[in-house]
Amino acid sequence: xxxxxxxxxxxxxxxxxxxxxxxxxxxxxxxxxxxxxxxxxxxxxxxxxxxxxxxxxxxxxxxxxxxxxxxxxxxxxxxxxxxxxxxxxxxxxxxxxxxxxxxxxxxxxxxxxxxxxxxxxxxxxxxxxxxxxxxxxxxxxxxxxxxxxxxxxxxxxxxxxxxxxxxxxxxxxxxxxxxxxxxxxxxxxx
Numbered sequence: 001x002x003x004x005x006x007x008x009x010x011x012x013x014x015x016x017x018x019x020x021x022x023x024x025x026x027x028x029x030x031x032x033x034x035x036x037x038x039x040x041x042x043x044x045x046x047x048x049x050x051x052x053x054x055x056x057x058x059x060x061x062x063x064x065x066x067x068x069x070x071x072x073x074x075x076x077x078x079x080x081x082x083x084x085x086x087x088x089x090x091x092x093x094x095x096x097x098x099x100x101x102x103x104x105x106x107x108x109x110x111x112x113x114x115x116x117x118x119x120x121x122x123x124x125x126x127x128x129x130x131x132x133x134x135x136x137x138x139x140x141x142x143x144x145x146x147x148x149x150x151x152x153x154x155x156x157x158x159x160x161x162x163x164x165x166x167x168x169x170x171x172x173x174x175x176x177x178x179x180x181x182x183x184x185x186x187x188x189x190x
Contacts, residue, residue, distance in 0.1 A: 001141070001181065001183055001184065001185050002163060002177075002178055002181040002184050002185070003163065003164060003184070003185045003186075003187060004147075004161055004162060004163055004178070004184050004185070004186050004187070005161070005162060005163070005164055005186075005187050005188070005189045006136070006159060006160060006161040006162075006186065006187075006188065006189065007159075007160045007188070007189050008133055008188060008189075009160075010159030010160050010161065011129070011132045011133070011136070012129075012154070012155075013150050013151060013153075013154035013155070013159055014128075014132060014150060014186075015128060015129075015150075016146075016149075016150050016153070017142055017146055017147065017150055018122065018123040018124075018128035018132070019122060019123070019124060019128070020122070020146055021074065021120040021121060021122040022120070022121055022135070022140035022141060022142055022186075023118050023119070023120055023121075023140065023141035023142075023183075024040065024118065024119055024120075024121055024135070024138065024139070024140055024141070025116065025117075025118055025139075025141075026039050026040070026069075026116075026117060026118070026119055027039060027114055027115065027116060027117070028069050028070055028071045028073070028114070028115055028116075028117035028119070029068070029069075029070065029071075029114040029115055029117075030068065030069060030114060031064060031065055031066065031067060031068060031069065032054065032056060032061065032064035032065075032067045032069055032075060033047060033064040033065050035069055035075075035119065036064070036075075039138075040134065040135065040138045041134050041137070041138060042131065042134055046130075047064060050079065050127065050130070051077045051078070051079070051127060052078065052079055053076075053077070053078040053079070054067075054075070054076070054077060054078075055074075055075065055076040055077075056069065056073060056074070056075055057073055057074055058074070069119060070117070071115065071117030071118060071119075072117065072118060072119070072120075073119050073120070074119065074120040074121075074122065075119055075120070075121050075122070076121075076122040076123075076124070077121070077122070077123050077124070077127050077131075078123075078124040078125055078127060079124075079125045079126060079127055118141075121135070121140070133188060136186055136187060136188035137187070137188050139185055139186065139187050140185070140186050141183050141184065141185055141186075142183070142184055142186060143182065143183055143184075144178050144181055144182055144183065144184050147178075147184060147186075148171070148174075148175065148178075151171055151174070152171065158170050158171060160189075161174060162174070162177065163177050163178075
């Protein structure tokens with residue numbers, strides 16, 4: 001898998017990729033909190049206070065300390081969403097009881113014992129911009145085609161994104177550098 005480096009000033013073009021989902025290699029068979037805070041490096045207070053809506057495999061989650069994550073799971077994170085739907089889906093919210101059976105079922109899923117696995121992480125609204133640097137320091141996998149599409153749709157100035165030790169001054173040079181690679185590992189330059 002080809003690694004690409006990018007700088008923190010060039011992260012805005014990634015916005016569409018966060019909603020599509022990025023893959024991360026993590027130790028599964030543990031809780032959402034363990035993966036996001038202990039492994040990836042998101043602050044516990046951020047998970048508790050800023051992330052208001054949390055999904056595991058499409059089911060709303062109230063307690064990230066109880067929801068077990070298996071290999072190939074999808075975790076979605078969002079700030080508060082508007083309206084009754086947002087109030088109902090908000091973790092620990094007043095209307096959480098309306099979906100208690102769904103939430104309990106999601107938490108009860110038995111995950112495999114601790115093992116290396118892959119999750120898909122989806123981020124919505126300002127959560128994506130705030131967490132991007134942390135996630136990119138950890139490393140995220142994206143499909144090459146999705147990355148190229150995001151770059152083509154972004155601002156005219158080409159971002160600083162390139163394989164280590166190489167320089168890509170435009171989209172054509174990046175396309176040539178990643179040719180033959182279906183998936184790419186994105187890292188923030190240090």
